[in-house]
Amino acid sequence: MTTAMTAKNHRGDYLIAVITVFLGLFGILMIYSASSYGAELSYGDSFFYVKKQAVSFAAGLVLMLGIGYFDLKKLVKLRYIILIASLVLLALVFVPGISVSNYGATRWINLGFTTIQPSEISKFGFIVYAAAEMSVRDMSKFKNTLPVFAAGGGMCVLIMLEPNMSITMCVGLVMIIMLFIGGMKMKTLLMLVIPIVIGVVLMIVLEPYRMKRLTAFLDPWASPKDEGYQLIQSYYALGSGGFFGVGLFNSRQKYLFLPFSESDFIFSIIGEELGLLGSAFVIALFVFLVIRLVKSALRAENKFYCCLSAGIAALIAVQTAINIAVVSGSIPPTGLPLPFMSAGGTSLVAYMTAVGLTLNISRKRNPLAADLR
Numbered sequence: 287m288t289t290a291m292t293a294k295n296h297r298g299d300y301l302i303a304v305i306t307v308f309l310g311l312f313g314i315l316m317i318y319s320a321s322s323y324g325a326e327l328s329y330g331d332s333f334f335y336v337k338k339q340a341v342s343f344a345a346g347l348v349l350m351l352g353i354g355y356f357d358l359k360k361l362v363k364l365r366y367i368i369l370i371a372s373l374v375l376l377a378l379v380f381v382p383g384i385s386v387s388n389y390g391a392t393r394w395i396n397l398g399f400t401t402i403q404p405s406e407i408s409k410f411g412f413i414v415y416a417a418a419e420m421s422v423r424d425m426s427k428f429k430n431t432l433p434v435f436a437a438g439g440g441m442c443v444l445i446m447l448e449p450n451m452s453i454t455m456c457v458g459l460v461m462i463i464m465l466f467i468g469g470m471k472m473k474t475l476l477m478l479v480i481p482i483v484i485g486v487v488l489m490i491v492l493e494p495y496r497m498k499r500l501t502a503f504l505d506p507w508a509s510p511k512d513e514g515y516q517l518i519q520s521y522y523a524l525g526s527g528g529f530f531g532v533g534l535f536n537s538r539q540k541y542l543f544l545p546f547s548e549s550d551f552i553f554s555i556i557g558e559e560l561g562l563l564g565s566a567f568v569i570a571l572f573v574f575l576v577i578r579l580v581k582s583a584l585r586a587e588n589k590f591y592c593c594l595s596a597g598i599a600a601l602i603a604v605q606t607a608i609n610i611a612v613v614s615g616s617i618p619p620t621g622l623p624l625p626f627m628s629a630g631g632t633s634l635v636a637y638m639t640a641v642g643l644t645l646n647i648s649r650k651r652n653p654l655a656a657d658l659r
Contacts, residue, residue: 299582299648305575306350306626306641310343310634312568313552313627320540320555321548321629335548335629342631346638353642354649362590365418369437372411375404376444393448403632405445405453410640412441412457413464413597420468421590428474431465435478452622456605458482463600468593503618519544520551520613523558524565531561548629550621554613569610572625576603582648591647598640 318336325334361368379385379392386394386401394401416434423430438461446454462482466475506514506521523539526532537558540547547555557565579599586592602625609624611617623633 299578299645302575302578302582302641302648303350303645305571305578306638307347309568309571309575309626310346310638313624313634314339314343316552316556316559316627317548317629319535319537319559320552323541324548327542338631339629339634342634343638345631346635349635349639350642350645353639354646356646358591358594358643358646361414361594362418362421365415368411369415372404372408372415373440373444375411376408376441379404379448391448391450393450400631403630405448405450406630406632406636408441408445409453409457409460409601410598410636412438413460413601413640414594416461416464416468417590417593417597420464420593421588425465425468425470428471431468431470431474434461434465434468450621452608452620455486455608455620456601456622459604460597460601463604464593464597467596467600500618503615506615516545516551517615517619520554521615523547523551523554524614527558527561527565529562531557531559531564534559546621549623550609550628551613552628553610553624557613568627572602572606579644582644585651586647587650591650595644595647598644601640602637 314336317339318333321335322332326332328334331337375395378395384396385392386396388394393405394403415437419430419434423433425431425434438457442454442457442461445457462475462479465478466472502509502513502517506517508514510518519539523537523544526538532538537547537555539558540555544551544554553565553568556568560567576599579595579602583592583595583599586595605622605625608617608620609622609628612619612622623630625637626634
């Protein structure tokens with residue numbers, strides 16, 4: 287009886303790995319298309335961004351496959367170390383000499399041979415910590431939710447000080463989703479959500495540059511050469527793509543018209559070159575990936591694995607949705623990479639490593655869980 291009730295090792299959900307690898311490789315292709323002209327002008331090498339992304343992809347692939355053999359239960363004991371390390375990483379961006387600032391924000395650490403963006407790593411550290419806390423505490427009791435809320439709140443404050451409103455929103459939304467998944471009562475959850483919403487509104491109203499972005503979102507043509515410029519160029523890219531697109535490598539907006547076309551606005555280039563059909567295909571891949579991760583969570587061996595897989599799925603879903611909403615003009619502009627596809631080594635490695643955690647979880651299935659296919 288005891289043997290029958292124990293979790294069994296399965297092959298794992300390799301569809302998760304296949305989709306992740308495809309998104310990463312397709313992202314490298316689109317990065318080349320979006321950045322080749324600008325990279326040639328700025329660095330004398332049209333493959334400048336592609337080479338960096340390829341190295342990060344290789345590192346991410348090794349970590350994704352390697353972490354499949356790690357004993358994830360150790361993460362529960364290491365949760366406080368992981369949380370502290372995540373907060374320290376975020377604090378290091380404010381240390382003179384090693385911090386790197388660009389476009390009015392201090393979000394990177396200079397390691398000498400490369401730079402990293404701590405917020406891309408720390409948000410996964412929070413997910414691991416939150417999942418571990420939820421697995422050992424009864425989250426229906428308000429006092430047990432406070433450590434998770436304090437950790438998420440502290441992380442949001444540090445990220446906001448960079449400033450990085452987009453990642454702050456991601457961490458905040460994922461925290462709320464994980465608290466709900468972990469068993470927090472709806473009444474208690476609303477008591478926390480309402481002040482957060484009020485705080486976000488106040489941050490937008492009281493910060494001039496955020497108000498400029500909001501007004502640019504409402505009417506980008508009111509400042510076509512200033513705050514509204516990027517959104518208008520994104521509209522041009524998506525609009526000119528039509529149903530089938532202008533063709534791979536044939537984007538016109540990549541010729542220095544659309545800023546950050548290889549990173550935050552890469553989806554605009556996808557829409558321009560591959561049209562509505564290609565854009566819908568990419569969105570469908572993300573939806574399918576999130577569904578597979580949720581199914582992995584539902585049949586996980588224990589609550590920690592369930593919350594961990596669900597938290598990673600939530601982050602991928604939230605960040606993807608925000609990125610696509612921004613480039614399509616559905617919400618005010620904010621800098622946020624598209625998972626697996628935007629240029630940015632730290633983000634790619636972090637997301638692929640997180641997928642490795644879910645692959646590990648999918649191999650250890652609860653024998654009482656339904657066989658969801």
